[in-house]
Each structure stands twice: as structure tokens, then as C-alpha cells.
Amino acid sequence: MGELLERLRAGLPDGAVAVDPDVTGAYARDMAGFCDAGEPAVLVFPETVEQVQFVMRTATELRVPVVPQGARTGLSGGANAVDGCILLSLTRMNRILHLDPVDRIAIVQPGVVNAELSRAAEARQLAYPPDPSSWESCTIGGNIGTGAGGLCCVKYGVTSEYVLGLDVVLADGRLLRTGRRTAKGVAGYDLTRLLVGSEGTLGVVVEAVLALRPAPGPQLVLAAEFDSVDAAGRAVCDVMAAGFTPSLMELMDATTVRAVNEMAQMGLPESTRALLLVAFDGPDQRELLAAVGELCTAAGATEVVPAEDRAESELLLQARRLALPALERMGTTMIDDVAVPRSALAAMLNGVAEIAERHRLTIGMVAHAGDGNTHPVVIFDARDPEQVERARVSFDEIMALGLELGGTVTGEHGIGLLKREWLARELGSVGLELQRQIKAVFDPLGLLNPGKMI
Numbered sequence: 001m002g003e004l005l006e007r008l009r010a011g012l013p014d015g016a017v018a019v020d021p022d023v024t025g026a027y028a029r030d031m032a033g034f035c036d037a038g039e040p041a042v043l044v045f046p047e048t049v050e051q052v053q054f055v056m057r058t059a060t061e062l063r064v065p066v067v068p069q070g071a072r073t074g075l076s077g078g079a080n081a082v083d084g085c086i087l088l089s090l091t092r093m094n095r096i097l098h099l100d101p102v103d104r105i106a107i108v109q110p111g112v113v114n115a116e117l118s119r120a121a122e123a124r125q126l127a128y129p130p131d132p133s134s135w136e137s138c139t140i141g142g143n144i145g146t147g148a149g150g151l152c153c154v155k156y157g158v159t160s161e162y163v164l165g166l167d168v169v170l171a172d173g174r175l176l177r178t179g180r181r182t183a184k185g186v187a188g189y190d191l192t193r194l195l196v197g198s199e200g201t202l203g204v205v206v207e208a209v210l211a212l213r214p215a216p217g218p219q220l221v222l223a224a225e226f227d228s229v230d231a232a233g234r235a236v237c238d239v240m241a242a243g244f245t246p247s248l249m250e251l252m253d254a255t256t257v258r259a260v261n262e263m264a265q266m267g268l269p270e271s272t273r274a275l276l277l278v279a280f281d282g283p284d285q286r287e288l289l290a291a292v293g294e295l296c297t298a299a300g301a302t303e304v305v306p307a308e309d310r311a312e313s314e315l316l317l318q319a320r321r322l323a324l325p326a327l328e329r330m331g332t333t334m335i336d337d338v339a340v341p342r343s344a345l346a347a348m349l350n351g352v353a354e355i356a357e358r359h360r361l362t363i364g365m366v367a368h369a370g371d372g373n374t375h376p377v378v379i380f381d382a383r384d385p386e387q388v389e390r391a392r393v394s395f396d397e398i399m400a401l402g403l404e405l406g407g408t409v410t411g412e413h414g415i416g417l418l419k420r421e422w423l424a425r426e427l428g429s430v431g432l433e434l435q436r437q438i439k440a441v442f443d444p445l446g447l448l449n450p451g452k453m454i
């Protein structure tokens, strides 16, 4: 420990090394409930690629584990400390280095906050589409670490589709450059894609080349009310089967609607069992919303209300972004992230309701419905051991149901600590073995984010 601190202090600028347990403790975990966090030895804030290389070289020489961190908004324990580790916060590497309208790329450091990149792109009539609800705080490095999704994935896809190339510091301090900054390129194995979603277990992202799109312009949102989640799930399938590609299709159940109203007095309709938000950007928005409204009505919507204008649309989107924080005010939460084929969405929503009833628990439902990506939020009283046990069992049953329906245990939040045992079930023994072999190639000493993901 003494030697580690001495070397880090000698090699990093003043103010870049913290050891005060109050400070390091505050950085020891992300936003996932029910994940253990170890005691970090030290927290460092490098500002350059060379400083990250220095930290990794030092860690390798002294055999110290390293946990890379962005904004710690993660929901799987992926950024949690392990005992005796270096917490490597990339938040001070937060510059947009280049934004190019001809090549339609941005080159950014990992600590850039998602919404800041979006705003910078918008100022040049461009867009960086991946938009997690946490976009005002989460970082591009964390988005790449988790392979983040968001609200607009139903039309624009997830983070992996926008990462063209990466600069990555490996466990031994070497700098790896992957991918390209060209529109096309297929040279060699696609290490870029491998690194996206690797949860800090293969290397530390220190720079990223990201694809941009022409700015699509504002979205117009429609709110459809249903008297069952099942009917809302069917409406999602009908909209997709009819060939529409909305820019957003999100679902909130009655529990979530009430929680959002309580938190922010949004005036959402509390009598609805499921509120479906559907949006279009681009031309003919009103006509498209009208057609989708008809499909929703045919699927059983009791009320269909298109927003009048951009301001009303933005309010509905804001309500959706508040869903998780609002549910978190109701008790201790465990947030699932099961994605199923869209065609199985109604079965998934029904199954979760059945699990909630059987275990006598409130499970709020928020879903990126257009992607089949559900976030059942199990709410319980952490002071009651019997309730905690029921919550854990429900959380697991939800994942088992997702796999049964042909889905995955994580659509966007990652495995981290929370779903580690479930990875083996989803991948199978051969898949898991190969993943472990890949990890060993990048990080033979197992120092990068040990105990996470695999």
C-alpha cells in the first residue's frame, strides 16, 4: 500500500490521488442496489492518456486490481470497488476533441457526459443518438463499458452501432488502437465491438471515435392509455407489424405513473394500467401518430392523446426519464433489465405481474417497449429479511422468465456483479469458456475489474 501510494503520487499531478476513506468510500459503488462493494486502496483522476498508462503499468508491476469508473450511474455493480483496488475515475478526461460534419464523427475522451456530446452535435445539425435516461450524468466511457441503450434505440440502435474506433489502455499499460474513423472498414477481428460492453474487464477506454447522424429534429409524442399491460404489449407488436418505425416507444405501468406524478406533479393519467408513449421524428409526424393512434385503439387503448407541440412532447419524455428515480423513492429497489423478442413482450409483462402477485410485492414496470427491453423494478423494505428474500427470488424469476421467452438477462445495463451467475446460464459452458479465454488474452493477471461480468 505504501509503495503504491508513493508511486502514484510521484507520477500523477497534485489533486489526482485521493486516499481519504470518506472520499474513496463515496466512490466505492454505482447505483445498483444489493451489490457488495469492497474497500478501495486509492482513487485516482488521471487527465491524460499517458497518466492512465502510468497507472496501469504501476498496477501491473505491483499486482493491484483496477476498477475503471465513469459517473457511476451503472445499475449492475460494474463500477463497484474491489478490496485494495485502485479506483480509476475517467471523469476528468472530459473533452470533445473533434466534431466533423463531413466524416460525421466525433472524437471524444471517455469522461464526456452523454448529453453534452448530444448538445455539441446538435449545434452542428448532427446527432449522437444513444440516449440513456441518465444522459445528463452518465459518461461516454461508461456507455461504452456497458453498451448502453436508451429511449431512441427502437429506431437508432444502441451504443455499439455508433462506436467506430477506440483507444484503449491495456492492463500492462500498452496503448491499443482499434477500429477506424472511416465510414467502412473490415480489417481484422472486430476488437472495437468486443470492447463495447466489456464492463472495464478488458481495457480502459481513453478515446473513442463515434459515428454521428444528421440531426433528425424534434420528436412529436403520443400518449396511449390501456387498461392492461398486456393490451399495451399487443399494441407495440401491431405498430411494428404494420411497418412503422417510431423514434421512441416506451411503456410505464400504473405504479410508475403514480410514482412520477408524486415526484414531479406531472399530471399523468393515474387511472391507466399502462401508459404507452410513441414518438416520431422527421416528416409527417402528425399523420404517422394518427395512424399509430388508430392501431392502439384497435388493440384496446381507452384514450389516445397526441401532444400538441414540442413542449408537451418534451414534458412526456421528461416524465419517462424520471421513471427510475421516482420508483426508487418508494423503497429499496432491484432493477431488472430483461430484453425479450418484441413478439414476447405481452407474455413478459403478464409474467412479471404474476410474479409480483405471487410474491406479494410491488414491481413497477418501465420498458423500452419498442425494443422488448423491460425494466421490472422490484420494490421492497430492506429492513424486513423475509421481504428481502421474496424480492431476490422475484428478481431471479424475472430473469428466468426472460430466458424462457427467448430473451437475455440484460438488454443494456450489463452483467456487473448483479447478474454474474446468470451469465453462465445464458451463454452456456462453451460460450463462457471462450469469454474467459478472451479475458486472459487482454488481462493475463486478472487485474482489470476482477470479479465482474465473467
Ligand SMILES: Cc1cc2nc3c(=O)[nH]c(=O)nc-3n(C[C@H](O)[C@H](O)[C@H](O)COP(=O)(O)OP(=O)(O)OC[C@H]3O[C@@H](n4cnc5c(N)ncnc54)[C@H](O)[C@@H]3O)c2cc1C
Residues within 6 Å of the ligand: 030, 031, 067, 068, 069, 070, 071, 072, 073, 074, 075, 078, 079, 090, 110, 131, 132, 133, 134, 137, 138, 139, 140, 141, 142, 143, 144, 145, 146, 147, 148, 149, 150, 151, 199, 200, 201, 203, 204, 205, 206, 324, 325, 412, 413, 449
Ligand atoms: C436514472 C437512471 C436511468 C438510466 N437509464 C438507462 C438507460 O435508459 N439505458 C441504459 O443503457 N442505461 C441506463 N442507466 C444505467 C447507466 O446510466 C448506464 O449503464 C451508463 O452507461 C453508465 O455510465 P457511467 O458513466 O455512469 O458508467 P459507470 O457506472 O461508472 O461504469 C459502468 C461500467 O463501465 C465501465 N467503465 C466506465 N468507464 C470506462 C472506461 N473509460 N473504460 C472502460 N470501462 C469503463 C465500468 O468499469 C463499469 O463496468 C440508467 C441509470 C440511472 C441511474
